[in-house]
Amino acid sequence: MTLWFVFALMTVAAIFAVIWPLGRSGRPDNQGSEVAVYKDQLAEIERDLAAGLIAAPEAEAARIEISRRLLAADSSESAIAPAPNLRWRRAAAVLALVGLPLVAVATYGPLGSPALRDAPLAQREPGAGTNMAQSLENLVAQVQQHLEKNPTDGRGWNVLAPVLERLGRFDEAVRAYRNSITYNGESAERRSDLGEAIAAAASGVVTAEAKAEFERAHALSADDPKANYFLGLAAEQDGRKDDAANIWRALLAKAPADAPWRPLVQTSLARVGGGVTMPALPDETIAASKEMNDGDRNAMIRGMVERLATRLKQNGDDVEGWLRLVRAYLVMGDRDKALGATTDARQAVAKDTERLRQLNEGLRTLGLDG
Amino acid sequence: MIAEAGHYALVLALALALIQSFVPVIGARLRDPALMNVARSTALAQLLFVGASFIALVTLHVNSDFSVANVYENSHSMKPLIYKITGVWGNHEGSMLLWVSILALFGGLVAAFGNNLPLSLRAHVLAVQAWIASAFYLFILITSNPFLRIVNPPIEGRDLNPVLQDIGLAVHPPMLYLGYVGFSISFSFAIAALIEGRIDAAWARWVRPWTLVAWIFLTLGIAMGSYWAYYELGWGGWWFWDPVENASLMPWLAGTALLHSALVMEKRNALKVWTILLSILTFSLSLLGTFLVRSGVITSVHAFANDPTRGVFILLILCLFIGGSLSLFAGRATSLKQGGLFAPISREGALVLNNLLLTVACAVVLFGTLYPLAMEVLADFKMSVGAPFYNLSFVPLFVLLLLAVPFGPMLAWKRGDLLGVTQRLLAAGVAGLVVIALVWAWTRGGSALAPLAIGLGVFVIAGAVTDMVERTGLFRLPFTTTLHRARGLPRSAWGTAFAHAGLGVAMIGIVCETTWNSEYIATMKPNDVAQVAGYDLKLDGLLERQGPNYREMIAQFNVSRGGEPLSVMTPSKRNFTTRGSSTTEAALLTRGASQLYISLGDVTPEGAIAVRIYHKPLVLLIWWGPVLMAFGGVLSLSDRRLRVGAPKPARARQRLQPAE
Structure with missing residues (x-):
């Protein structure tokens, strides 16, 4: 309501500015004229002459010139006399009273948003956002503000960094990881997280800077899987495919069978021609399976699938794992078991909407739950 | 409310400008003083409304009101206050608002202080100003409106371009706009005269x-x-x-x-x-x-x-x-x-x-x-x-x-005596030649044209001095008379001399900087020493620091000359996280009118850093010159007297030189 009142007041002030001079009887007061300028110039000559700045003959010449201009100006000015015109003044007043508000409303109407209130930062309620993504951004902003004031809060940087990375704000994530290292001390894990963020900021290219971080992480802990994986990736990007394959093969050899990153490394290895045809299986296993007959091979695969199923019963968070399991059952022709696994998977991740969404998408591509 | 009131004020300014475009012109045609005077009050009201609109935008930026798109896109709550204010014109929309604000300011000044103008001329001038203003108000409102809102305001803004986060932004654009837009007044006067x-x-x-x-x-x-x-x-x-x-x-x-x-x-x-x-x-x-x-x-x-x-x-x-x-x-x-x-x-x-x-x-x-x-x-x-x-x-x-x-x-004026002037400028010419010879003898290397150009600069300065000496009769007349004449001289004459001398000063600066500028580009490790133009610069070390909205890496240089320590220079590189960009902050060491200049490049993996070090002799003259020119302008502006060009009579041989 106050806003409309202010608008009305401003409009009235604007109209008044137009009407005010119209109401006055238009005295031809306070206006200058050419005549005045030339008279001043004449006086100036006398002053200069008195001060000795110009000589008498020049003063005389100047005087004659200016007098000539003065005469010309005088004759042309006397012709102009004021001519009040009431009809036009009324028209101007109507223009101000009607036209001005009309123009203002017609312009402001489509452009303005009078319903929106101001939102200066100091008065904002923390976390007031409408959707999830926005409130997460706001949360991040709050944590960042806290950290700008307490930059030595290592735990804060630790929490913030992965969130920033997930939001795709890689440059900020890099800075957060750096600070985390500064205030929490370095570890292989933090170094390689930092390297990953730097690489992500460079659109996946393992830059020299990122590589330095992974090398540092590798030096701190030779078994750090992330560092090894990215060092392999760096080798691949440098065109040293054999090195990459060697690094990744060594990584797989040491990896626990149920490590969630196994498939990723295996696909990478396959890409550089690491000799893997079935990316779902570790290469030693494949080598072993080559000597087996069909029955044994099937038994081996079944055994692996059972192991996977058991692991997922204990820890059901792994969406990728569930999908792999369902796919395996489908391949083996066991549709009932596949459907059963689907139900189990849904129950296991029901609490997490993000994972549930991933799961449903994955299932759709498998042709289940179309 | 501030945002919408500011927006509406801008709209009202447009409406007023439209009225100011036509009513005074009609008034001048009809010779009706009241209609012509409408120009004056509307120009003042326009100034009031645009000023309010501009202040509203500044307030929104200071309060970090991210419900305004312009603030969200160009501000950040952690930005220092000064950059929150200067950031108002550090973007397209805001700078256009500053543009029209200054236009309205000049219009308002003509309206307020144009008492010495004939009524019809003033009406026409203000009407032409209003034409320009209307066009730009429309431009702002339609294509670059700074008051557009965001329904769900984000909690943090996108920050200002880091290069612009500098005190220079507080001064450079407003000055330049005062200049650009100021010429609109002479334009309006010209159109009014036509x-x-x-x-x-x-x-x-x-x-x-x-x-x-x-x-x-x-x-x-x-x-x-x-x-x-x-x-x-x-x-x-x-x-x-x-x-x-x-x-x-x-x-x-x-x-x-x-x-x-x-x-x-x-x-x-x-x-x-x-x-x-x-x-x-x-x-x-x-x-x-x-x-x-x-x-x-x-x-x-x-x-x-x-x-x-x-x-x-x-x-x-x-x-x-x-x-x-x-x-x-x-x-x-x-x-x-x-x-x-x-x-x-x-x-x-x-x-x-x-x-x-x-x-x-x-x-x-x-x-x-x-x-x-x-x-x-x-x-x-x-x-x-x-x-x-x-x-x-x-x-x-x-x-x-x-x-x-x-x-x-x-x-x-009217007819001059070139030979006489040349004789009187002889001293200035000699001064220029002497300087040419001296510079030639002093320097080895560099362009052969440089001493000539410096001589020219000296000639211009000496010429300005000669002019003043002639006019005041220094050395020719008793000192008291000279003093009296100096005081009696129009200030515009002094202004001319200063402005012309400024030209010469800038010229010398430009020539020295471009000819004898020495440069050292290398990758330096801590404790390395660079030698540039007789100065020894030792890199003490690199350190990192957290600024209000950036992180910076500072290199510390110890500057000495002939073993005697002079100063510490700290160039830095700043990383602004919100925009993901960085700026180089050069370090400057001023010695007289010359400067040492260090700017940093990238850090190599071995912990060394690329640096560019310049020694720029007399570089500051380049900017002192324009300042001198502007000072001359101010002197001339303060001269409220009328100017008369006293012509030299055709035959009578003069005894005194005409001054102004």
Whole structure:
């Protein structure tokens, strides 16, 4: 309501500015004229002459010139006399009273948003956002503000960094990881997280800077899987495919069978021609399976699938794992078991909407739950 | 409420400007004083509303109100207060609002202090101002509205371009705009004179202060911009012949010509048509500059956003005003009364030469700026016109100009005595030659032209001094008389001397910097020592620091000369996380008028850092010169007296020299 009142007041002030001079009887007061300028110039000559700045003959010449201009100006000015015109003044007043508000409303109407209130930062309620993504951004902003004031809060940087990375704000994530290292001390894990963020900021290219971080992480802990994986990736990007394959093969050899990153490394290895045809299986296993007959091979695969199923019963968070399991059952022709696994998977991740969404998408591509 | 009230105030200003565009013109036609006076009150009200609108935007930026799109896109809650304020015009929308605010300010000033103008002239001038203002209000409201809102305001803004987070932004754009927009007043006066069909010496008297104000601000604005580029961009260059710089140089050249031709018009009632044309051209070049910078035709720090609709809109405004004013000029110019006559060798003649050189120089810059753009559009062929082109074209013109500068103020009006002036300038010429010889003997290496150019600079300065000595009769008359005469001299005469000397000072600075600039580029490790121009710079170490909204890496240099420690220099590189970009903060050490300049490059994995160290002899003269020029302008502006060009009588041989 106050806003409309202010608008009305401003409009009235604007109209008044137009009407005010119209109401006055238009005295031809306070206006200058050419005549005045030339008279001043004449006086100036006398002053200069008195001060000795110009000589008498020049003063005389100047005087004659200016007098000539003065005469010309005088004759042309006397012709102009004021001519009040009431009809036009009324028209101007109507223009101000009607036209001005009309123009203002017609312009402001489509452009303005009078319903929106101001939102200066100091008065904002923390976390007031409408959707999830926005409130997460706001949360991040709050944590960042806290950290700008307490930059030595290592735990804060630790929490913030992965969130920033997930939001795709890689440059900020890099800075957060750096600070985390500064205030929490370095570890292989933090170094390689930092390297990953730097690489992500460079659109996946393992830059020299990122590589330095992974090398540092590798030096701190030779078994750090992330560092090894990215060092392999760096080798691949440098065109040293054999090195990459060697690094990744060594990584797989040491990896626990149920490590969630196994498939990723295996696909990478396959890409550089690491000799893997079935990316779902570790290469030693494949080598072993080559000597087996069909029955044994099937038994081996079944055994692996059972192991996977058991692991997922204990820890059901792994969406990728569930999908792999369902796919395996489908391949083996066991549709009932596949459907059963689907139900189990849904129950296991029901609490997490993000994972549930991933799961449903994955299932759709498998042709289940179309 | 602040946001919407500011928005509405801008809309009201548009409505008022529309009324101001027509009512006073009708009033002048009908000779109705009340209708003509509408111009005055609406101009003042317009100033009030635009000012309110501008203050509203500043308040929104200071309060970090991210419900306003402009604030969200260009501000950040952690930004220091000063940059929150300067950030208002550090973006396209806000800078256009500043533009119209200054336009309204000039309109308001004419309305408030234009008591010495004839009523109809004032009405016409303000109406023309309102035409310009209406066009730009529409431009802002339709294509670049700073008050658009966001329904779900984000909690944090996107921050300002880090290069602009500098004190330079507080000074450079407002100054430059005061200059650009100030020339709108002389434009309005010229159009008003064409509409009225009357123009004479009094007109020049009335326009003089406005042109001077605009010229002073433009001079300072350009100098400031150049110094800012020098220390912020990290290359140690101060002028790049970049189209954006040219866009500000062209109105300056035309404006300087205007300043001089208006002088002839005021004093001798001559060069009237030419002065009108220059007024139109100067403002047209200002508009062209706005178009080039704002339309996205040129990509640079100044092009905040590239939006084709904006470019088309400004191009329309440009065509409308330049085309319209030039057509009006073509139609009316012939009917204007011709003024006084003068001999080729006279003060008027010298000023014509000045105008000729300045406008040709301006045309050269215009060609160099537009030719590559035209080639790119028409022939799809990218090229750049840089220093070599200007060195061959612009520089010779300016050398000629500088040679002529000392003669101008010493020639008499109407008919002058070149031989006499040459004799009196002999001392200045000798001073120049001596300096040439000294510089030649002193330096080895460098361009052979450099000593000559320095001599020319000295000649210009000495010429200005000679002029003052002549006028006050120093050494010739008793000291008390001299003092008396010095006080009696018009301040504009002193202004002329200072401005001309400033030209010489800047010239010397430019020549020294470009010729004897020494540079050291290397990768340095801690404790390495660089030797540049007799200075030893030892890199002590690198350290990191967290700023308010950036993280910076500082390199610490210990500077010594001949084993004697002088100072510590700390150049740095700042990383701004929100925009993900970085700036180099050069470190400057001033010794007299010379400077040491360090800027940092990238850090190598081995912990070494790339550094560029420059020693720039007498570099500060480049900016002291313009400051001196602007000071001359201020002196001249403070001279409220009327100017009379006392002509030299035809036959009588004079005993005293005419002063003013």
